[in-house]
Amino acid sequence: MAFEQIVFYAFSAVLVFSAGVVITVRNPVHAALFLVLCFFSTAGLWLLLRAEFLAIALVLVYVGAVMVLFLFVVMMLDINIAVVRQGFARYLAVGGVVAILLIAVMAMVVGGDYFGLERTPVPEPIGEVSNTRLLGLQLYTDYVYPFEIASVILLVAIIAAIALTLRRRPDSRYQEPGRQVEVRRGDRVRLVSMKSEERR
Amino acid sequence: MLENYLPILIFIVVGVIVGGAMMAFGFILGPHRPDTAKLSPYECGFEAFEDSRMKFDVRFYLVAILFIIFDLEIAFLFPWAIVLKDIGLFGFSAMMLFLGILVIGFIYEWKKGALQWE
Numbered sequence: 353m354a355f356e357q358i359v360f361y362a363f364s365a366v367l368v369f370s371a372g373v374v375i376t377v378r379n380p381v382h383a384a385l386f387l388v389l390c391f392f393s394t395a396g397l398w399l400l401l402r403a404e405f406l407a408i409a410l411v412l413v414y415v416g417a418v419m420v421l422f423l424f425v426v427m428m429l430d431i432n433i434a435v436v437r438q439g440f441a442r443y444l445a446v447g448g449v450v451a452i453l454l455i456a457v458m459a460m461v462v463g464g465d466y467f468g469l470e471r472t473p474v475p476e477p478i479g480e481v482s483n484t485r486l487l488g489l490q491l492y493t494d495y496v497y498p499f500e501i502a503s504v505i506l507l508v509a510i511i512a513a514i515a516l517t518l519r520r521r522p523d524s525r526y527q528e529p530g531r532q533v534e535v536r537r538g539d540r541v542r543l544v545s546m547k548s549e550e551r552r
Numbered sequence: 553m554l555e556n557y558l559p560i561l562i563f564i565v566v567g568v569i570v571g572g573a574m575m576a577f578g579f580i581l582g583p584h585r586p587d588t589a590k591l592s593p594y595e596c597g598f599e600a601f602e603d604s605r606m607k608f609d610v611r612f613y614l615v616a617i618l619f620i621i622f623d624l625e626i627a628f629l630f631p632w633a634i635v636l637k638d639i640g641l642f643g644f645s646a647m648m649l650f651l652g653i654l655v656i657g658f659i660y661e662w663k664k665g666a667l668q669w670e
Contacts, residue, residue, distance in 0.1 A: 356554070359561065399554070399557055400554070402553060402554070404553070405630065405631060408630075409627045409630075412623065412626070412627055413620070413623055413624060413627055416623060417616070417619055417620040417623040417624075418620060420616050420619070421613070421616040421617060421620060424612045424613050424616050425613065428610065428612070428613055480553070482553075482634070484630065484631050484634055485631070485634050485635055487631045488631030488632055488634050488635035488639070489635050489638060489639065491628075491631060491632075492631075492632055492635070492639050492642075492643035492646050492647065493639055493642065493643060496642075496643075496646045499628070499646065499650060500646070500649055500650060500653070502628070502650075503649070503650040503651075503653040503654055504653060506621050506624060506625065506653075506654060506657070507653050507654060507656060507657040509617070509621055510618065510621055510654075510657035510658075510660065510661055511657065511660060513614055513617040513618065513621075514614065514660070514661055514664055514666045517610050517611065517613055517614040517617075518611075518614060518664060518665070518666050519610065519611075526668065526669070
């Protein structure tokens with residue numbers, strides 16, 4: 353048990369540190385990379401809670417895909433830090449009020465009333481049954497309707513992403529391998545039968 | 553259960569130590585004699601033409617979003633593959649419907665040319 357606690361505190365320390373760096377570092381690309389570190393240490397913590405599937409899904413989906421998207425977005429936005437920092441004093445009052453409100457809301461939601469240790473006691477360990485297995489048994493039978501809705505949402509996301517970002521560039525050239533393979537001799541070479549001419 | 557993950561933990565620790573040690577040794581043992589010429593940005597020997605913060609083409613973003621969607625699909629496949637024997641034909645057809653709906657999106661993006669890199 354003691355070894356598990358050491359691992360827990362190590363992952364938690366890395367998580368708190370990197371979360372702090374994410375919001376304080378100036379370069380947005382560095383912030384995104386520290387967010388990756390955040391996700392990794394969170395995956396470690398979830399693994400300590402025996403939530404195997406969630407931990408692997410966090411690494412697979414968030415670190416593997418979402419953070420790549422974040423990096424592309426950060427690079428695409430072309431953020432000029434000097435311009436962003438210009439209006440700091442002007443927005444300080446409004447931003448401060450919003451920040452205090454957000455902190456208050458989070459304290460009310462995450463505070464002791466709903467999330468205390470008395471409210472949510474440590475669940476009984478389920479023994480040697482893999483929780484990925486239990487998740488699967490529930491998800492594809494009892495929750496099949498939300499599961500199918502998820503696929504429809506993903507379909508909408510595909511179509512929306514294509515509709516929003518796909519731009520044709522008429523000046524660009526590309527090969528079509530299918531048409532290259534299909535080509536016949538007749539398409540390229542024309543044999544002309546003609547009488548031989550007399551030599552002059 | 554957690555003992556199955558001990559090799560991964562050892563791997564992480566070794567990776568952090570090796571990576572950190574290499575950077576630390578290079579920082580401690582290497583010579584530090586910076587001057588303005590060394591610290592200034594350069595581009596193959598001449599002055600830099602432009603800022604390194606350039607805009608990326610939006611189609612990288614499109615590819616990343618499509619990748620996320622099919623990555624999520626894979627995440628749904630893992631628990632399904634584990635319990636496939638227990639949930640029977642119903643679970644199998646549920647997943648086939650799920651995949652079928654996503655295949656519609658795949659055909660759409662294929663036909664639309666979103667996967668075409670010009």
